[in-house]
Amino acid sequence: MRIGELAAATGTTTKxxxxxxxxxxxxxxxxxxxxxxxxxTQAIDRVRFILRGRTAGLTLAQIREILDLRxxxxxxxxxxQRTLDQQLASLEQQIAELTALRETITSLRRRxxxxxxxxxxxxxxxx
Amino acid sequence: MRIGELAAATGTTTKxxxxxxxxxxxxxxxxxxxxxxxxxTQAIDRVRFILRGRTAGLTLAQIREILDLRxxxxxxxxxxQRTLDQQLASLEQQIAELTALRETITSLRRRxxxxxxxxxxxxxxxx
DNA sequence: CTGGGCGTTCCACTGCAGGGGAAGGTCAAC
DNA sequence: GTTGACCTTCCCCTGCAGTGGAACGCCCAG
Numbered sequence: 140m141r142i143g144e145l146a147a148a149t150g151t152t153t154k155x156x157x158x159x160x161x162x163x164x165x166x167x168x169x170x171x172x173x174x175x176x177x178x179x180t181q182a183i184d185r186v187r188f189i190l191r192g193r194t195a196g197l198t199l200a201q202i203r204e205i206l207d208l209r210x211x212x213x214x215x216x217x218x219x220q221r222t223l224d225q226q227l228a229s230l231e232q233q234i235a236e237l238t239a240l241r242e243t244i245t246s247l248r249r250r251x252x253x254x255x256x257x258x259x260x261x262x263x264x265x266x
Numbered sequence: 267m268r269i270g271e272l273a274a275a276t277g278t279t280t281k282x283x284x285x286x287x288x289x290x291x292x293x294x295x296x297x298x299x300x301x302x303x304x305x306x307t308q309a310i311d312r313v314r315f316i317l318r319g320r321t322a323g324l325t326l327a328q329i330r331e332i333l334d335l336r337x338x339x340x341x342x343x344x345x346x347q348r349t350l351d352q353q354l355a356s357l358e359q360q361i362a363e364l365t366a367l368r369e370t371i372t373s374l375r376r377r378x379x380x381x382x383x384x385x386x387x388x389x390x391x392x393x
Numbered sequence: 394c395t396g397g398g399c400g401t402t403c404c405a406c407t408g409c410a411g412g413g414g415a416a417g418g419t420c421a422a423c
Numbered sequence: 424g425t426t427g428a429c430c431t432t433c434c435c436c437t438g439c440a441g442t443g444g445a446a447c448g449c450c451c452a453g
Contacts, residue, residue, distance in 0.1 A: 141430075142429090142430075143428095152411090152412085153429090154412060155410085155412090157431095157432095158410075158411055158412095171419095173418075173419055173420080173430075173431085174418085174419090174430080174431060174432095175419080175429090175430055175431080176430085193410090194370070195370060195371055195374065196367050196371070198409075198410090199409080199410070223371055223375050226371055227368065230367060230368045230371065231368070233364055234361060234364050234365060234368065237357055237360055237361050238361060240357060241354065241357045241358070243321070243322060244350055244353055244354050244357065247322065247350060248350045248351065248354065268400075269399095269400075270398095270400080280400085281441070281442060281443085282440085282441065282442090284401090284402095285440075285441060285442090289440090298400095298449095300400075300448075300449055300450085301400080301448085302399090302400055302449085303401090320440090325440090326440070326441095327439095
């Protein structure tokens with residue numbers, strides 16, 4: 140399978156696949172005489188796995204760790220569990236930060252400033 | 267006031283203040299004969315305003331819009347209100363996306379995979 | 394007169410995940 | 424044999440808000 144076919148089969152672009160090759164995520168199984176990347180059909184599952192990981196908010200580095208474990212012959216399930224748990228904790232924190240920020244802005248916004256009381260000399264009554 | 271003093275007074279760095287100068291956010295009121303940036307005391311409030319805006323999650327571009335309005339002699343309150351409302355809407359969306367992602371990961375994580383059932387041949391039962 | 398602590402400019406780099414486009418090679422069909 | 428679609432590598436660019444470092448100038452105390 141050539142790179143364009145793999146891109147079409149997985150709904151991504153040839154640019155992205157070359158990037159993944161360079162990043163050590165999905166290597167072609169061979170190269171044609173002309174130098175074209177040649178992928179086997181397993182590559183489709185591998186790319187789909189990467190895309191699912193991205194959808195789950197994992198970084199390419201985290202996905203690569205999982206793939207490297209598997210490529211070394213190990214079952215990466217424990218590692219995946221830990222990665223997902225980390226991701227969950229990171230999400231909790233981000234959500235908490237954004238929620239706090241929302242509170243800050245809401246209370247700023249509640250200051251009922253009349254445009255008439257707003258003078259250019261002061262920078263801003265809202266902030 | 268020289269750049270180091272302003273940095274100390276506002277709790278930021280000279281690097282950042284030079285960056286703000288280049289970005290058109292806070293210009294020194296003059297330059298010394300030697301080329302040193304010379305800030306007046308109002309610069310302290312201006313820098314503090316920028317830092318409050320950053321704390322509220324505004325981008326430097328948004329903050330610059332507000333300062334430009336004020337520098338043009340206009341009271342920027344209406345604009346600030348709109349900016350804060352935009353920011354609030356953007357936060358709502360980000361929080362919703364992250365919450366959805368958290369649900370996705372939580373349900374992935376709930377798949378009670380035994381390490382024994384996890385084979386290297388499959389990529390991952392979790393993803 | 395020299396050392397240390399300021400200041401200056403300019404350029405490159407960070408993290409993340411690719412995207413844009415140039416210059417050239419390859420392949421199948423017509 | 425030539426057109427057009429596909430492939431290759433290479434390098435730069437994106438957004439955001441700075442940070443790091445080099446090479447140099449200024450100024451004051453000892």
